[in-house]
Amino acid sequence: MQITRAAEYGVLGMMRLARLRDGATAMIDEISRTEKIPKSFLGKIFQELGRAGLVRSIRGARGGFALARDASAITVLEVIEAIEGKIVFQRCRLDKPDCEHVGGCALCGLFERAQDGVKDALTGTTLRDLIRQQDRVDALPRAH
Amino acid sequence: MQITRAAEYGVLGMMRLARLRDGATAMIDEISRTEKIPKSFLGKIFQELGRAGLVRSIRGARGGFALARDASAITVLEVIEAIEGKIVFQRCRLDKPDCEHVGGCALCGLFERAQDGVKDALTGTTLRDLIRQQDRVDALPRAH
């Protein structure tokens, strides 16, 4: 019951892109250095984000990545699901059409509600929200 | 991002106990048969539930398990955390006292909210709630 490093790195990397001025790009190498994420791992992650249509990639010299949409139009859930696959807690309805749990499936319903709890939090926050919150924290006088 | 089989089995097993008349016990062997859970795996799980103080065990012949408290006083979160360990999405505050995320930690805050979303759902439901819901489903005329 955790969010993977890969997904965390993905969000962090996208936040970097969200900070660029419009149309600008950043390279994996830059992002991996500023965010302290293993470079080749981050490369892999951004490939998936590209396939999911969340980032645009420019290949070749002077290449890099940019957000495919505005930061205010990309939710954290989208980023995470692009990397981890869909978030699904309850398995019985998906694994098999007919639930295996003896005597009906109250448990599936509960798991579904728990899952919705996560999703609500993650769809309710966009990349723009995140960097805005981050800037607010940085503006405080005391260190973190 | 899943609930483990072990935790699922744990809740299912506890629900069985919750259905017993007061003071009665059930054996691992019975529960594993009625719920179709591998016996030795379930044994292991119930050991942990015992250590967590959620079930009482009676050893020896005519032994078995019973809930340590009333079913209405045991939340699903307690059962799951007894088996999986505490549910913690955000890692930076726990792993290391000083957050590694560059420029403050908006992400940790978000992950914490997501985590609370799960926990709210799971603390809001007790074993008694589950079996009541289950009975309601079973009472319906059509098959599941």
Add this chain to the structure above:
DNA sequence: ATTCAAGAGACTCTTTTTGTCCGATTTAAA
């Protein structure tokens, strides 16, 4: 005594996670 059950721990097998490495491809610039 014997038998029935839980307790404890070592062990195994598989899948997922967290990466690394390398060659291919694309593009800008010298």
Add this chain to the structure above:
DNA sequence: TTTAAATCGGACAAAAAGAGTCTCTTGAAT
């Protein structure tokens, strides 16, 4: 037009987690 810089793709690998199994020990009832 070569060369250097960057992504793309896939294979590979080590470590951790997940899902069980097996065996021996301990405790209680008959």
